[in-house]
Amino acid sequence: MSVHENQFSGTPASGTQPPKAESTEPAFFSARDLHAYYGESYIVQGVSFDVREGEILALLGRNGAGKTSTLRTIARMDNPNLTKGEVWLDNQPLHQMKSYQAARKGVGLVPEDRRIIQGLTVQENLELSQIAEPKGWSIERIYEHFPRLAERRQQEAVTLSGGEQQMLAVARILARDIRLLLLDEPYEGLAPVIVQEIERILEGVKELGITTIIVEQNAIAALHLASRAVILDMGEVVFDGSAQEVLDNAQLRQEYLAI
Template sequence: MDAMTNAEARTAVRTSPFFSVCDIHSYYGESYIVQGVSFDIEEGDIVALLGRNGAGKTSTLRTLARASDPELKGGEIWLRDEPVHKYRDYQAAAAGIQIVQEDRRIIPGLTVEENLQLAQIAKPKGWPIEKIYDHFPRLAERRHQEGITLSGGEQQMLAVARALAREVKLLLLDEPYEGLAPVIVREIEGIVRQIKELGITTIIVEQNAIAALELADRALILDMGQIVFEGSASAVLEDPELRNEYLAI
């Protein structure tokens, strides 16, 4: 049998993980934020991306979604055989990378249902709206209510539901529990558990590290834009010294 060419070998390597991040470097202007981050994710995993404020978590997440800021200036991002590092944000979304940003970005003047319908204008579509309502019954009750008048927890539900209205292969959640009362956090946790049961690969950036770790399969810890720990979520939960050093909890 002929030996594999170098190109074939590279393809075999990069198509092995479901999602592969290879030595990415991102900048806000001259500020060097994401400094050589690499990791792989298997399909269906939930990964907690953790670190102190300013560690580079949101910047990493935005880089993966190919947002215009920060600017990617090196490295590769692969979703199976999709070269995401070459894409713009709308192309990454079309490939199946959906991000729910911390500010939720509910569109003023539109009802809950109109927010969902707008998400489905661009193909490929994800869940039908009635399926979304089956998993988010509170949104079904408020389908004709203006989205920005919902409570904080309901807006977070709508932001997640809107991501699912597009085809989603990788879901990126940025601070899904931010500013929510504990009882609402538990509701959002329930939604993330549903997402896990459905096999949707997810990365969670969350300041509430314990809540994220209790949901996650794996954990990545960032410090100063670099990964300082990669392993199981349970390993972080069981290591108070590690949490104290990098998470201050």
């Protein structure tokens, strides 16, 4: 359902659809009235949304809308800048935790810059994740899902291509006991053929039932992957509904996504 009821009611631009039944399934993740700053700028202004377990939610909006700041707030990376609000994961109050505590509860952020550790091979990057969180996937299981990484296991990780580094960034998260996956611009700067491969990997993550929030400027790709979408504008939620509603609503996409 759109937050701006009078402007975007969730009805596609053409045709009609029956009213949606309210889900009785409890939220696995909840953000409640988040307010956060980046330096002096008031970036996140009262953001609230829920995600059910195993769901993929696309968090969309124009540049500067507050998407990355919302992700970092959820992961507790900008803990001092959360001035108000609550973040809950499976009844655990993430807003009361430091970033490392949230990580131990199963929150995994793959940042836009990927943060591949210089001087370590692919294998060593994965082993380091397993030392910190030994309950995740085995390295051999990761290599089954990421055959390119298996081929390059002894290669220094920073020399990988951009797409391969993105694969490694996702794989490192899976090497932990992950419950909530946060992806910040996973397709950024990648060739279309590599985007397709990353999409295939994320479809596999979806099949595993891992709850995922994806921030992505390639909104169409994110909407095809996700079942739900939340759109931010100027730090506020302006739409919360199904991904298909956004794909079907040209006016909504043009106004808030410029597509």
